[in-house]
Amino acid sequence: MSQKLLGIDLGGTTIKFGILTQDGQIQEKWAINTNILEDGRHIVPDIVASLKHRLSLYGMTKSDFIGIGMGSPGAVDRSEKTVTGAFNLNWAAKQEVGSVIESELGIPFAIDNDANVAALGERWVGAGANNPDVVFVTLGTGVGGGVIADGNLIHGAAGAGGEIGHIIVEPENGFDCTCGNKGCLETVASATGVVRLARHMAEGYEGDSAVKAAIDNGDDVSSKAIFEAAADGDYFADSVVEKVAFYLGLAAANIANILNPDSIVIGGGVSAAGEFLRSRVETYFLKFAFPQVKKTTAIKIAELGNDAGIIGAASLANQFAAG
Incomplete structure (x- = not known):
């Protein structure tokens, strides 16, 4: 089976997830509520838990995936894979996002601003x-x-x-x-x-x-x-x-x-x-x-409507394909 892409669209009320083929077709998608309480400290652990649950449910492992891409509001540091100033998430201070997700799942991770990511999705298959x-x-x-x-x-x-x-x-x-x-x-x-x-x-x-x-x-x-x-x-x-x-x-x-x-x-x-x-x-x-x-x-x-975010996020993960 060819490897898949994981896309995450992080929003102030919901977090949308998708498993996609390498040519941008959504095979599975789901969503969870965004818990912004306590300075948004539950958001990244909730993402990790949801991914682990779904991969277990579908009988998939890290070797089934090229990478994970995510779109986030706020100021995104793409090289550090952090987010600062996403106020609708209660993330005022810098948040470690990529390092946590990569260490928990063992899958390469990329992140960009949510508007940029939606643009990538609409450009790719929209x-x-x-x-x-x-x-x-x-x-x-x-x-x-x-x-x-x-x-x-x-x-x-x-x-x-x-x-x-x-x-x-x-x-x-x-x-x-x-x-x-x-x-x-x-x-x-x-x-x-x-x-x-x-x-x-x-x-x-x-x-x-x-x-x-x-x-x-x-x-x-x-x-x-x-x-x-x-x-x-x-x-x-x-x-x-x-x-x-x-x-x-x-x-x-x-x-x-x-x-x-x-x-x-x-x-x-x-x-x-x-x-x-x-x-x-x-x-x-x-x-x-x-x-x-x-x-x-x-x-x-x-x-693409509401799917632009997860599709564009998944496209970020394609950068790991050569690796």
């Missing part, structure tokens, strides 16, 4: 179609992403490569961002950013709109509700989506004018709007992109 030049933009609570150029993930001098959410798209009158700047893409295109933009635009809108009425009433409004209302013909909601698409198209064109990737893949919760969002982003992308870039870079919607 919308990126294993092309060597792919940019992944994930629209969730924030806006993250990863840049793969000439087959290599771009990390940058301080590991901050691919901070797509902090491209400035509204320099004059932009919203304050958590990074300290104003007008970052994250402030208008994340799930929370879409709602923030809608609340701002509602102040000057006079027409009929269920979404505007809900905002004026102080009701909770979600980005999903705004996109659904827009698709159903709510003119105000539609104008919000159009503005979000403008910002995304502008950012995508700026990225593509520098990198000219084969594709810019949009994923994350907001991307569930699918073609309704993609086609609008493409319209603005084509408006702002360099002529040769327009012809060669495609705007796509992600295909």
Whole structure:
């Protein structure tokens, strides 16, 4: 039997695991709750225990695996295989991750940032179609992403490569961002950013709109509700989506004018709007992109959903194949 890959997607509420073939096909997957109590000290032991249990259940040993890859939030030191500042895990101080997992399981281990890892997954067997030049933009609570150029993930001098959410798209009158700047893409295109933009635009809108009425009433409004209302013909909601698409198209064109990737893949919760969002982003992308870039870079919607993390994490383990 050919050797397998193990992928781990570490999140603030769940830890997802997968056993994959060397060409990225998931054969088994499972998940456990993330126990962040007591400064997150249970997380790594829980991962080890879950892996040991499953391998025993499937009658597998360390010799059945090429390696383990993991995506984690926070600042990841890839060479030391540690994580610092993953606050949704209660990991403020540096955490030994790789050394513990390797010593307990005897399988080589690799780790990277979770957004980078999702980019690797989507590039490998998702919308990126294993092309060597792919940019992944994930629209969730924030806006993250990863840049793969000439087959290599771009990390940058301080590991901050691919901070797509902090491209400035509204320099004059932009919203304050958590990074300290104003007008970052994250402030208008994340799930929370879409709602923030809608609340701002509602102040000057006079027409009929269920979404505007809900905002004026102080009701909770979600980005999903705004996109659904827009698709159903709510003119105000539609104008919000159009503005979000403008910002995304502008950012995508700026990225593509520098990198000219084969594709810019949009994923994350907001991307569930699918073609309704993609086609609008493409319209603005084509408006702002360099002529040769327009012809060669495609705007796509992600295909892997929640599996992107474990698939991308498993791809990290492929580096051990030659060993």
